[in-house]
Amino acid sequence: MQIISRLHTHPSAEDIYEEARKTMPNISLGTIYRNLDNLSDDGVISRIAVDDGKMRFEANTKKHYHINCIKCGKVEDAPIDYNHNLDSKLKGLADYRIMGHNTEFFGICPDCIKNHKL
Amino acid sequence: MQIISRLHTHPSAEDIYEEARKTMPNISLGTIYRNLDNLSDDGVISRIAVDDGKMRFEANTKKHYHINCIKCGKVEDAPIDYNHNLDSKLKGLADYRIMGHNTEFFGICPDCIKNHKL
């Protein structure tokens, strides 16, 4: 938990594992996944699904959006508020019991623009 | 391509494989993945990342949103328009070169509400 709070990088399980091993060299990846599951079931951390196939985690459980660089894969918080209004709007249009939404912006980050990476 | 156009269910690679085997019994999953990659690189189909770990595909390449049932996993198009304005708004706030966004609603579908599945 301390590790996730400390990292502001939206780490994957593997990232957290690497970080954890610095202080607990014998910890296993299975333990990381199990604790990540427990923490997110308890609502203490949140899971982020990015289009790159791996789950990411963060300590910020407040609803907010992310922005993902399609070149380097970096994920950051988007500087824009969660639109609760959108959920209300959809409630009137769909027969679903709407519980929320996730919005993920994609684009090219300043670093990759500067390095004109392809 | 015909298969994806015909199915309106946002199928996964596995779903498309099952469907393809009905007419081409010897087709392999590797071929499905390769063609799915080619088609989406060419922009003829689009990829949808849902939080359940597998990619889904659809023939509709027009920007739109999805709604995902957290009980049965079903994915449908959300009856709400893409908000181009949101991209413009973020362009003024972030140093990213914004290319678009994906919004995925989550909730419980009518069928699962009716069957009060847990």
Added chain:
DNA sequence: TTATTTGCAAAAACTTTGCTGATAA
């Protein structure tokens, strides 16, 4: 013939699970 695509099987990437021993209550 030359280039492209396929089937097949193996491997890769990410995540989950079973089991035994360690730790905590």
Added chain:
DNA sequence: TTATCAGCAAAGTTTTTGCAAATAA
């Protein structure tokens, strides 16, 4: 002591890849 959690390794799921044979240009 009894319940919970960890390490380890095996297995599960989804996706990618190497290669020789088949097909298309």
